[in-house]
Amino acid sequence: MNVKRPTLTDVAKRAGTSTAVVSYVMNDGPRPVSERLRAKVVAAADELDYRPDRNARALRRPRRWRQIGLLVPDMTMPLFGAFAGRVEIEARARDHLTMIGNTGFDPERELEFATAFTDVGIDGLIVVGAVDASGTGGICARARIPVVWVHNSRGLLDSPIVGGDHHGAGRLAAGHLVESHGCENLVFVGGFTEKDVKHGDRETVAQRFEGFRSVAGGRGDAIRTDLTAPGAYAAVSAYLRDRGEPPHGMVIGTSGQAAATLRAITDAGLNIPGDIRLVGFDADTADNFGQITLASARQPIDAITRTALGCLLDTPKGGTAMEDLARMEVVLDTGESCGCVTRHPGAAARTSVRVT
Secondary structure, three states, rough: OOOOOOOOOHHHHHHHOOOOHHHHHHHHOOOOOOOOHHHHHHHHHHOOOOOOOHHHHHHHHOOOOEEEEEOOOOOHHHHHHHHEEEEEHHHOOOOEEEEEEOOOOHHHHHHHHHHHHHOOOOOEEEEEEOOHHHHHHHHHHHOOOOOOEEEOOOOOOOOOEEEEEHHHHHHHHHHHHHHHHHOOOOOEEEEOOOOOOOOOOOOHHHHHHHHHHHHHHHHHEEEOOOOHHHHHHHHHHHHHHHHHOOOOOOEOOOOOHHHHHHHHHHOOOOOOOOOOOOEEEOOOOOOOOOOOOEEEHHHHHHHHHHHHHHHHHOOOOOOOOOOHHOOEOOOOEEOHHHOOOOOOOOEOOEEEEOOO
């Protein structure tokens, strides 16, 4: 049984005054109230456990701040944390606050957040790495709330996506190892089927693998993982243990597997880049203090974020229409792991290479 929520009228009756006076106290104006009467109103509100209706208050006041929702699959991963940080900054510049939901690659949790956010009254929803795009899109459609898909999307393949060129990124990573370093045999670390990966960004990895394979061809092999760090360590360790000669080059399908892959290689007694040259994706370019800097194909996160917010908040008032979107160009930041960069004391220089 639901208990009736105390109202402004209930507080006024308990305090022996008018609803107008209670409103002045709760809103700190616009008219002054004596300290004695204010104390009676506050005491009555406390006794009744009265809470102001924030939604009603928002409707009565002109709003500077509006709200958007943002769903990301894993805030602990640097890439998705970077997306969330940029969305929050860009949205604030547009007078929008950002409500963030961490879905954990769980379809049920994604739908739960989408429902809750639309109930609150957001002006639009950005979904990074959707895992049930059809369900989430249906919730937004019924609430007449615009939604923009970012990075990748599971379950809504015909919908435009704001994101980097993942196929081009895989092509760029493999091409760098072949063309710049003469690697004759390559291996790709990652999982890209439902059997491989239960919770993870397998769609993106599949597109990167296709780009990798377009360059490596018959020289390319795959180490299947579940996209977790422990899974990558175990799979790479087993591959190196069972193989007579290590591959010349290795492409690591996600940033979340990078540290585990490096550890598996060094634990096998191999040297980076002397024995195996490595390229990954979406490494933190500000992190130059690890044992080795990872060469990495990098998405233009700032441009992706600005475009996504433009689609969400500006269209059709001159913003970028979703149907006009194209995958954005990625660049390769070279590093010590591929052999392009030698660490200098106090600095780790990087150069960038574009997709060709």
